[in-house]
Amino acid sequence: DFFFQLSQEKILKIMNMVKNKEVSIEGALHLAQKEVYAEKDSRDLLTGSQFNFIIYKYKHYRWQKRILQIDFNTKTIFNIEKGIIKKQFPFSQVKACEDTERRRFSIVFHGRQDYELEAVSLDDKRKITYLLSRVIQSNSYKRPAESCSGRPAECDVIHEGLLDLQQDTFTSTEWVK
Numbered sequence: 001d002f003f004f005q006l007s008q009e010k011i012l013k014i015m016n017m018v019k020n021k022e023v024s025i026e027g028a029l030h031l032a033q034k035e036v037y038a039e040k041d042s043r044d045l046l047t048g049s050q051f052n053f054i055i056y057k058y059k060h061y062r063w064q065k066r067i068l069q070i071d072f073n074t075k076t077i078f079n080i081e082k083g084i085i086k087k088q089f090p091f092s093q094v095k096a097c098e099d100t101e102r103r104r105f106s107i108v109f110h111g112r113q114d115y116e117l118e119a120v121s122l123d124d125k126r127k128i129t130y131l132l133s134r135v136i137q138s139n140s141y142k143r144p145a146e147s148c149s150g151r152p153a154e155c156d157v158i159h160e161g162l163l164d165l166q167q168d169t170f171t172s173t174e175w176v177k
Contacts, residue, residue, distance in 0.1 A: 010035055049073075053128055056118040063118060070131050077107075077135075079115075092139060097132040105129060 014031050017023045023031065051070045056063040057079070066086075069078040077094065079087040089109060096108040100116075103125050107115040119125035 051127070051131060053124050054120050055124075055128075056120075058116050058118075068117065068128065070128070070135070091135045094132065094135050094139060096136060097129050099125075099129060107132065 011032075014023075014028050014035075017031070018025060018028045049072045053068045053070075055066055055068045057066050058064075064081070067078075067080040069080055071078065075091040077089040077091070078085050079089075089107075089112070093109045093112060094107065095110045098106040098108060098114075100106060103119045103122055105117055105119070105125060105128065107117065109115070119128060
């Protein structure tokens with residue numbers, strides 16, 4: 001199967017390696033598989049994948065053990081406690097991932113409270129933040145720029161952009177987005 005996805009030149013290269021007894025047939029299959037995955041975009045590799053991590057969530061003045069499941073099939077993040085799904089967050093609600101000290105990190109959501117979590121290891125933390133960055137990146141491609149339409153309480157804070165000074169106020173300086 002992997003050979004059909006490769007270019008002619010790569011197939012010939014691998015076949016010559018088998019012919020010259022540089023690799024076995026199993027090794028050739030393994031090389032073909034590696035070549036196919038190297039050619040694919042990493043976003044394609046994540047599609048249809050599911051990742052589980054043991055994490056700790058701060059609740060009721062103590063750290064509780066949970067499983068954080070990032071599911072690219074359903075495009076949902078699950079918080080699982082003792083085998084029961086406690087919370088689920090669609091990818092579209094993920095706003096940011098903040099890297100804090102040591103193994104701690106926070107997931108920031110649109111319209112929900114932030115999730116402060118702690119990974120079991122630094123390696124797990126790196127993997128989780130990488131996967132979450134892919135989620136956030138896919139959200140930025142799908143979500144057009146949203147306008148506030150007169151409801152500033154529901155809008156995100158603007159960190160960059162132009163502001164206009166409103167001249168008709170005498171008591172204070174007002175800025176309009």
